[in-house]
Amino acid sequence: MSSIPPNAAAHDPNLSPRALGVIAVCLVLAALGLWIAMTPSRTGTALIGGPFALQTGDGKTITDADLKGKPFLVYFGYTHCPDVCPTTLAQISDVLKRLPEKPIRVLFVTVDPERDTSALMADYVGSFDPRIIGLSGSPQDVAAMEKAYRVYARKAPTKDGDYSMDHSSIVYLMDAKGGFVEAFNLDRPPEESAKELSSYL
Numbered sequence: 001m002s003s004i005p006p007n008a009a010a011h012d013p014n015l016s017p018r019a020l021g022v023i024a025v026c027l028v029l030a031a032l033g034l035w036i037a038m039t040p041s042r043t044g045t046a047l048i049g050g051p052f053a054l055q056t057g058d059g060k061t062i063t064d065a066d067l068k069g070k071p072f073l074v075y076f077g078y079t080h081c082p083d084v085c086p087t088t089l090a091q092i093s094d095v096l097k098r099l100p101e102k103p104i105r106v107l108f109v110t111v112d113p114e115r116d117t118s119a120l121m122a123d124y125v126g127s128f129d130p131r132i133i134g135l136s137g138s139p140q141d142v143a144a145m146e147k148a149y150r151v152y153a154r155k156a157p158t159k160d161g162d163y164s165m166d167h168s169s170i171v172y173l174m175d176a177k178g179g180f181v182e183a184f185n186l187d188r189p190p191e192e193s194a195k196e197l198s199s200y201l
Ligand code: NI
Pocket: 077, 078, 081, 082, 083, 084, 085, 086, 167
């Protein structure tokens, strides 16, 4: 005689295939979602980018509509960043230096709106090419743009009680309609990056 354990249902062999089926469906949907996000649609744009409204240092609001008509670059970071952000902005400046006549705009968008006011962002980008525009806004507005660009950004507490920001570091090349073209490659001589960039201008 064997007694039926109270959690017999959980061990019912008939339920396991169903549970596995549910898991399989979830995995397929997750993979499909990722594929859709990364695959250019029929209009040639992947689902990266979209509407935003953030402020420049002089209090002006810049929206996605203001950027239409010319390709642009977007980079997300923050002014307290010890290395990656200043290095990337210096690399972008090196590329822009080789395109002196080109009216390309580059947005440097904070992922740390708590500390980075739009005035601080403007001051910070003052050390780089003048075509780089520093942008900040309310945490909600910044979060909305991060979501549209699929940016990863999280606070990481430091030992001194302060914090740094872990964040993805992608330079987005966007077309004249605000559609995503590619992650712009700065890991090559600036002449090569400039040549590629100018082919879009
Ligand atoms: Ni950074």
